[in-house]
Amino acid sequence: MSLTNIETFVRPETVEEAFAALGEHARPISGGTDVMLRNPTAATTLVDLMGLPLGEITESPGGGFTVGANATLTAMADHPGLAGHLGGILPEMLVHVGSPLLRNQCTLGGHLARGRLSDVVPVLVALDAEITWFDGEHHAAPIARFYEDGTHRGRLIVTGVEIPAATGTSAGAFHKFLRTFFDLALLNAACVLWASGDGTLDAARVVVGETPSLGVRVTAAEDALAGVAPGPEAFAAAGAIARAEVETRADSRASAEYRSQLVGVAVERCLAKAAARLEVSS
Numbered sequence: 001m002s003l004t005n006i007e008t009f010v011r012p013e014t015v016e017e018a019f020a021a022l023g024e025h026a027r028p029i030s031g032g033t034d035v036m037l038r039n040p041t042a043a044t045t046l047v048d049l050m051g052l053p054l055g056e057i058t059e060s061p062g063g064g065f066t067v068g069a070n071a072t073l074t075a076m077a078d079h080p081g082l083a084g085h086l087g088g089i090l091p092e093m094l095v096h097v098g099s100p101l102l103r104n105q106c107t108l109g110g111h112l113a114r115g116r117l118s119d120v121v122p123v124l125v126a127l128d129a130e131i132t133w134f135d136g137e138h139h140a141a142p143i144a145r146f147y148e149d150g151t152h153r154g155r156l157i158v159t160g161v162e163i164p165a166a167t168g169t170s171a172g173a174f175h176k177f178l179r180t181f182f183d184l185a186l187l188n189a190a191c192v193l194w195a196s197g198d199g200t201l202d203a204a205r206v207v208v209g210e211t212p213s214l215g216v217r218v219t220a221a222e223d224a225l226a227g228v229a230p231g232p233e234a235f236a237a238a239g240a241i242a243r244a245e246v247e248t249r250a251d252s253r254a255s256a257e258y259r260s261q262l263v264g265v266a267v268e269r270c271l272a273k274a275a276a277r278l279e280v281s282s
C-alpha cells in the first residue's frame with residue numbers, strides 16, 4: 001500500500017464543491033478502505049467526501065428511508081428503523097460484509113461507487129431502492145439500472161440511497177456463501193416475499209449477486225412464486241429456475257459450475273428464511 005503519488009488532499013463542504021474538485025488526477029475518497037488498497041495511481045489529489053453533510057439516515061413518516069452516502073455500514077446496521085425493515089434483511093446482510101472494523105470505516109457511498117464484489121447491492125435491488133448522485137445535476141435511478149447503464153463509471157458523487165416503505169405483509173432475507181466468516185461472497189442471494197391473505201404468496205423479489213452482474217433479478221422465479229403456497233416445494237422450484245437462468249462466473253475462489261450449483265441452494269434457503277419471517281410477523 002502506498003499513496004506517495006498523492007500531493008494534495010482537499011476536504012470540500014458541499015457536494016457542488018466536491019464535484020468541481022474532481023478531475024482526471026483528482027479522485028474521491030470516503031472511508032478509504034478500497035482507495036488505500038487499490039491506490040488510484042493516476043491521481044495526485046484526493047477529494048475527501050467525509051466533510052459533506054451526507055451522514056444521516058432518516059425515516060420518512062410513511063416508513064421509507066433516506067441513507068446518506070457517508071453513513072457507515074455499522075451505522076446502517078445499528079439504525080433501529082433499518083434494522084426492523086422487512087424482518088431485518090439489512091443487518092442480516094451487513095453483518096456479513098467483511099469485519100466489524102471494516103464496517104465501522106467503510107461508507108455506503110464508497111461501497112456503491114466502487115461497483116464490484118458486493119453483498120449490499122443484491123439487497124438494495126430486492127428492496128427496490130434508488131441510488132442518488134450528483135454530476136453537475138442531482139439524479140435518482142433504480143440501483144440495478146445505475147450499474148447496467150455503466151453510470152457508476154462516470155465522474156460523479158454518490159449522495160445516497162432511497163429505500164421505499166414496506167408494503168402489505170412482507171419480509172425479506174439474505175443468504176451468502178463464503179469460505180470463511182470474513183470473506184467476500186462466492187455467491188449471494190436476496191429476496192422479499194409478500195403474503196396474500198389466503199395462505200399464498202402475492203409476489204416475490206428474487207435477486208442473485210456475485211455473478212457477472214452485481215445483483216440480477218430472476219423474474220422467472222418471481223413469477224413462479226406468485227399465487228402459490230410458500231413451502232419447500234415452491235422454493236426448490238424457484239431455486240431450480242434461478243439455477244437455469246442465472247449466468248455464473250469463474251475466478252480464483254470458485255468455478256462457474258460450482259457457483260451455478262450454489263445459485264439454486266442460495267435462492268431456496270433465502271426464500272425459506274423470508275417465509276419463516278412472514279409467519280412470525282403475520
Ligand SMILES: Cc1cc2nc3c(=O)[nH]c(=O)nc-3n(C[C@H](O)[C@H](O)[C@H](O)COP(=O)(O)OP(=O)(O)OC[C@H]3O[C@@H](n4cnc5c(N)ncnc54)[C@H](O)[C@@H]3O)c2cc1C
Pocket residue numbers: 027028029030031032033034035036037049069096097098099102105106107108109110111112113114117118119120156157158159182183184185
Ligand atoms: C478486507 C476487506 C473485506 C471486505 N469484505 C467485503 C464483504 O464481505 N462484502 C462486501 O460487500 N464488501 C466487502 N469489502 C468491500 C468494502 O465493502 C468496500 O471496500 C467499502 O465499502 C468501500 O467503502 P469506502 O467508504 O471505504 O470507500 P473508499 O475506499 O473511500 O472508495 C471506494 C471507491 O469509491 C470512490 N468513492 C468513494 N466515495 C464516493 C462517493 N460518495 N461518490 C463517488 N465515488 C466515491 C473512490 O474514489 C473509490 O474509487 C471488503 C473490503 C475489504 C478491504
